[in-house]
Amino acid sequence: MLGKNVWTIADGYMSDTTKGELVSHEAVCVLNLSGSDANINITVFFEDRDPIRNIKAVCKNERTNHIRLDKVVLDDGTVIPRNTPYALLVESDQPIIVQVSRLDVTQPEYALMTTIAY
């Protein structure tokens, strides 16, 4: 079956800048071809503080979900801080494919980067 249940990404970062309609952000892009809906749990790791755990998302079968990390809000109001290096662990109860991309608009023109997760 295509994909894996556990993925990691070591370079996460969102600056606090916006330009017009664009806002710096990262997205955890998921593809689910497993045959069942996938329940996803994301943990965010930092350099000098405890992880943020239990960010939940769903990716239905034969669907993609581009999870915007700048829009995550936990029940207690926790958000992923900006201007702060982080890393990600993405766990799923079904095998999925994960790719992470960053849009950065720190300067007038923006930059994009992406990589398949590990």
Added chain:
Amino acid sequence: MLGKNVWTIADGYMSDTTKGELVSHEAVCVLNLSGSDANINITVFFEDRDPIRNIKAVCKNERTNHIRLDKVVLDDGTVIPRNTPYALLVESDQPIIVQVSRLDVTQPEYALMTTIAY
């Protein structure tokens, strides 16, 4: 034999912007070193609608094909929508190598990103 028959890419997106001669697009770049021509079938998955299936392409042996996703038109007129997150499944009857790249010209200067598919 070099390559695989099935590849996936989780982060697909084409904005609707153009700048001069450049238009935002993604390309599924294929290399075929299998010894036979490769018949390729691409499926496009979305967040909240059914997939677009049966996008056909050929990559001859010892050739590359940089398949422009913004130029795909199915027999019934279907095109891949812009400003819409998607993901890709690339299937081939011969082992191939697949890399996907995006050129985005949303702002005056453009951005590039690429990754080997999974």
Added chain:
Amino acid sequence: MLGKNVWTIADGYMSDTTKGELVSHEAVCVLNLSGSDANINITVFFEDRDPIRNIKAVCKNERTNHIRLDKVVLDDGTVIPRNTPYALLVESDQPIIVQVSRLDVTQPEYALMTTIAY
């Protein structure tokens, strides 16, 4: 256990340019989910000179460390030269995940690139 003890990256380069608060740099981004603190050793290889060895770093368990290569200074004052192609070997006593990213500000607007290490 997630990750590997040895990672390589073949394309390293830092230009000597800065723009406002941004300075061109590369970062070796590490995630450690091994259960123990990871002691990391980085070697830098060049095209026409001997390697720089024994760049040390630590990534604690359940933490990330985005190691800025432009800030590395060895005890004898050695730094990684700018405007010079290099490659990296990252070795750890615990399995880790490594991704390397570059921020380049050679021109007024900057560019980003990233890839999972090998």
Added chain:
Amino acid sequence: MLGKNVWTIADGYMSDTTKGELVSHEAVCVLNLSGSDANINITVFFEDRDPIRNIKAVCKNERTNHIRLDKVVLDDGTVIPRNTPYALLVESDQPIIVQVSRLDVTQPEYALMTTIAY
């Protein structure tokens, strides 16, 4: 031993544009930790013409070689054409690590992309 003897990259492209001191180009970045010098042979594949074969390079042991594809000239004067999609096969008599990066300066500000080869 670290690395592989055969690598491929499916998305190759060099525009014919320059800006100031920067020229659009791609580089095949090699790291050799095999213990012996590596003799490298690069083949360039196109969409609609025969491959360019026998581009030779050397990467010494414990050295990197960032092979600039825009500077390749074969004995018969052949160069890799610009504004033309291509793909690459990189073969080595020693295991090596290969990463390919593109600098594009089609517009006033440039873009960077990179990926580990397959």
